[in-house]
Amino acid sequence: MESYWQAEMQLRQCLKASAYQRGFAALGLYDQPSPNFPDTHRYTISQEDFEQLAKYFKGLQSDLEFSSVYPKEEFRFEVASSGSTQGVMDLKISPISGLGSSGKTIFNYHIGVA
Numbered sequence: 001m002e003s004y005w006q007a008e009m010q011l012r013q014c015l016k017a018s019a020y021q022r023g024f025a026a027l028g029l030y031d032q033p034s035p036n037f038p039d040t041h042r043y044t045i046s047q048e049d050f051e052q053l054a055k056y057f058k059g060l061q062s063d064l065e066f067s068s069v070y071p072k073e074e075f076r077f078e079v080a081s082s083g084s085t086q087g088v089m090d091l092k093i094s095p096i097s098g099l100g101s102s103g104k105t106i107f108n109y110h111i112g113v114a
Contacts, residue, residue, distance in 0.1 A: 004049040044112030
């Protein structure tokens with residue numbers, strides 16, 4: 001099992017990679033990226049560490065580095081159970097539609113919780 005700090009660092013790296021990929025796609029330099037991260041190694045952390053990571057994730061929307069990329073008025077940060085795999089949780093970012101509901105997920109970080 002990995003530590004909270006490893007998961008936090010991986011989450012930040014995945015958020016940055018997603019933003020770069022979407023930026024390149026908007027310029028026509030990259031195919032529309034998959035919202036699913038990480039690509040290779042899914043970490044597993046304790047339930048207590050996950051609760052801390054979920055709180056950290058939601059706080060990133062106010063973080064100077066990410067607030068311009070994912071403004072609160074345009075995006076919703078959500079925590080959800082992965083519907084397809086038991087013991088896996090998702091940290092998601094979705095655009096807010098005109099009716100206030102969540103649009104198609106643009107970022108989906110998968111993490112195992114033991």
